[in-house]
Amino acid sequence: MSQAASGIAALVDTYLEWHAQFRPVDLTFMGLPGHDHRLPPAHPELVQQEREGLEKLRAALNALDLDTLDLGTAAPSQHAGEQLDARLLDAQLTHATAELNRPSRLLNPAWYTGEAAFGVISLLLPRPGTTSEELRTALTARLKDLPRFLNEGLAHLRSAQQVPADWSTRAATEAASLAGFLKQELWLHPAAAAPDAALSGAAQQAAQAAETFASAVQGPLRGSPDVSTACGEAHLELLMRRVHGLPFGPHEALAQAEAAFAHLTAELEQDALAFSTSWQSVLAGLDAVRPDPTELADTYRQWHQRALLASEDAELVTAASDYGLDFQPMPDWARQVSRDLYFLFYRSPAAARAGAGSVYWVVEDGPPPSISFIKLVHAVHHGSVGHHTQNARARQSPSRLARLGGTDGALGLTFLSSGTAVEGWACYAEDLLLEAGGFYTPEEGLLLKSFERRNAACCIADIKLHLGQWTLEQMRAFYRDEVGFPEARVWAESTRNSMLPATRLMYWLGTQQIRRLRAASSLPPREFHDQLLSHGHAPLHWLSVPQPADPLQPTSGAS
Structure with missing residues (x-):
């Protein structure tokens, strides 16, 4: 191994230790040990400490002679892993530093x-290899630490200028939900059954701290609707080019997305002529076809299996048939809290301890989703050949950071740089099953196209909001009037995007890049897709364009 390669391996370890110091909950989701007992620090010296750590990591990365990362005695896969780790490390340091140079997460009540x-x-999600005693110990420690964390958060918010009102609203809802969970639903989880005095006392104090936080951000620390949420052109440009690795900035991406939104709208109107109605009416007809609520989990499971078989028969991609996906009803302990939090029904398994399979929660409260939505979103986008296969294959990547980056954290992906791969593939996978003849109906072909139109629209909204061309209310009007989102989704989607710039553009731009790579490659579908996921x-x-006898490799140099 070259000196630069060994240096990158050591720097990855150092970076993960730094990440754990400031974001220990991410490490729990990744499955990396040693930090399950902690919550993040939020003391007054935090920003300076974080900045000093980033400067040391940047200096160490800059000191490496990355030109020595040639094949040498290393296998091609090892070489690719070293390249990716170096570039992902650069992206992470760039992103973290940039976030410190604008109003930081410490001024967002919903981060706390x-x-x-x-x-x-x-700690309560399926955790292979964790004993009941280890779980209870970690749970008690985090609950004991929770009042400290939320109190430090309130201190930051008291000293800050006003934050956006919707961030306060989201935080108040989450804090109240957390308090209720700690008083009631927590005790339905097997790990908390028959609680001892230490666990009970810690949960009671944590619930009180959550209630205090909710009251503060609803009252004296409530935000203002007049606060701008735009990150600005310079920050958005940096996120797109340096973190997402795009070869263009927001204005070119906006032009692409606006053109796509217009032509997809026109295509939907033209395609609907074959059904002698509007495309909106076709979609309404699909939405009316719903499964028996008592058979909902079985319906998810059946379409997941059909998607795996359809992909296999059409030789589209090597699906993760060796890694299971168990469809289970949302457990009683999570039913209420999952409604108010970023509680994903499918969450990426902890890469560092993935076990033999993962769980897909099926929400049985309320009307079931339509059969078509189950097929496209639950069975394909998240299950079967979508995120399920993608996450299983990512764990075999030669890059350690590329194995961890797509982890779902408390607010979103732990590495923003993973976004075009994570969401680009899952959206692309929806369309990929069109190549498995007979899997979708002609009407579902219109639904697929409407999903792409929606993703192009979200790319437009993301960019216009953070360039300052649209206010949050203008973004919401676009989602409501032009995209057709239901009202509850309009608020949730726009509020989250206002906190996390350059997150909604990655769906459509990621899908487009996969299409470009495939169009330029002469590989058969299965080989192309397997290389992409590796x-x-x-x-x-x-990525460069893969050709026969030419494995998919990261391109060298900066994007």
């Missing part, structure tokens, strides 16, 4: 509530 709630919930969770625009 997300970390507090999922600091607890992350890359792991790293920016798609870093």
Whole structure:
């Protein structure tokens, strides 16, 4: 191994230790040990400490002679892993530093509530290799730490200028939900059954701290609707080019997305002529076809299996048939809290201890989703050949950071740089099953096209909001009037996007890059897609075009 390669391996270890110091809940979701007992620090010296750590990591990365990362005695896969680790490390350091140079997460009340709630919930999700005693010890320790964390958060919020009102609203909802969970639903989880005095006392104090936080952000620390949420052109440009690895900035991406939105709208109107009605009416007809609520989990499971078989028969991709996906009803302990938090029904398994399979929660409360939505979103996008296969294959990536980057954290992906790969593939996978003749109906072909139109629209909204061209209310009007989102989704989608710039554009731009790579490659579908997924969770625009006897490799140099 070259000196640079060994240096990158050591720097990855150092970076993960730094990440754990400031974001221990992420490490729990990744499955990395040693930090399950902690919540993040939020003391007054935090930003300076974080900045000093980033400067040391940047200096160490800059000191490496990355030109020595040639094949040498290393296998091609090892070489690719070293390249990806170096570039992902650069992206992570760039992103973390940039976030410190603008109003930081410490001034977002919803960051505190997300970390507090999922600091607890992350311990309660399926965790292969964890004993009951280890889980209870970690749970008690995090609950004891929760009042400290939320109190430090309130201190930051008191000293800050006003935050956006919707961030306060989201935080208040999450804090109240967390308090209720700690008083009631927590005790329905097997790990908390027959609680001892230490666990009971810690949960009671944590619930009180959550209630205090909710009251503060609803009252004296409530935000203002007049606060801008735009991150600005310079920050958005940096996120797109340096973190997502895109070869263009927001204005070119906006032009692409606006053109796509217009032509997809026109195509939907033209395609609907074959049905002698509007495309909106076709979709309404699909939405009316719903499964028996008593057979909902079985319906998910059946379409997941059909999607795996259809992909196999059409030789589209090597699906993760060796890694199971168990469809289970949402457990009683999570039913209420999952409604108010970023509680995903499918969450990426902890890469560092994935076990033999993962769980897909089926929400049985309320009307079931339509059969078509189950097929496209639950069976394909998240299950079968979508995120399920993608996550299983990413764990075999030669890059350690590319194995971890697509982890779902408390508020979103732990590495923003993983986004085009994670969401680009899952959206692309929906369309890929069109190549498995007979899997979709002609009407579902229109639904697929409407999904792509929606993703192009979200790309437009993401960019216009953060360039300052649209206010949050203008973004919401677009979602409501032009995209057709239901009202509840309009608020949730726009509020989250206002907190996390450059997250909604990665769906459509990631899908487009996969299409470009495939169009330029002469590989058969299965080989192309298998090579793509072996890359792991790293920016798609870093990849060269794969050809026969030419494995998919990261391109060299900066994007």
